[in-house]
Amino acid sequence: xxxxxxxGRAPAAIPRLETPDLILRGPRPDDLIEAAALHQDPAFYRxxxxxxxxxxxxWRRILGQQGLWAMLGYGSWSVEEKATGRxxxxxxxxxxxxxxxxxxxxxxxxxxxxxPRVHGRGYASQAVQAALTWADEHLPTPRTACIIDPxxxxxxxxxxxxxxxxxxxxxxxxxxxxxxxxxxxxxxxxQ
Numbered sequence: 325x326x327x328x329x330x331x332g333r334a335p336a337a338i339p340r341l342e343t344p345d346l347i348l349r350g351p352r353p354d355d356l357i358e359a360a361a362l363h364q365d366p367a368f369y370r371x372x373x374x375x376x377x378x379x380x381x382x383w384r385r386i387l388g389q390q391g392l393w394a395m396l397g398y399g400s401w402s403v404e405e406k407a408t409g410r411x412x413x414x415x416x417x418x419x420x421x422x423x424x425x426x427x428x429x430x431x432x433x434x435x436x437x438x439x440p441r442v443h444g445r446g447y448a449s450q451a452v453q454a455a456l457t458w459a460d461e462h463l464p465t466p467r468t469a470c471i472i473d474p475x476x477x478x479x480x481x482x483x484x485x486x487x488x489x490x491x492x493x494x495x496x497x498x499x500x501x502x503x504x505x506x507x508x509x510x511x512x513x514x515q
Contacts, residue, residue: 341455345445346406347404348404349402358439389416403415405442413438415436415448426491431468432468434455456468456486
């Protein structure tokens with residue numbers, strides 16, 4: 325089993341990141357209300373297994389976010405809209421020990437999910453850019469990776485925008501998944 329653990333660090337205080345419109349912060353118990361509602365919205369979970377998650381499962385996801393930071397020194401942030409103070413999604417890095425070939429074990433896996441009501445506002449780009457800037461400065465790995473449903477065109481566009489490139493496709497939970505990677509400090513292609 326391979327894990328990337330940032331050596332020499334006490335359980336990490338989750339860094340707070342800001343963009344013009346967003347605050348990326350550690351998960352809080354009060355995120356559960358908005359997060360549970362999101363996980364019941366078919367437009368939200370469509371590419372996340374195409375099944376809703378109940379409040380118990382969502383709570384475990386929130387606890388897992390906190391646990392990643394404590395155990396590995398990196399993890400995901402809850403994303404809050406500055407204008408409203410509302411939880412609108414998450415972005416960050418994981419190591420879920422997924423049973424995939426090729427393996428992602430030991431490579432931080434980037435991910436992002438946002439409330440459908442905020443799609444099209446540029447929030448995902450702001451949040452992913454902030455997370456990748458943090459990762460490029462703090463993660464010692466030569467790359468990060470992500471997995472995306474091949475039908476999720478918006479998420480694939482976002483990944484490509486920030487330098488992720490497809491390197492494989494693999495079966496995962498009875499469906500095909502696209503595996504993408506981005507070199508550390510990777511830059512989007514010139515427009």
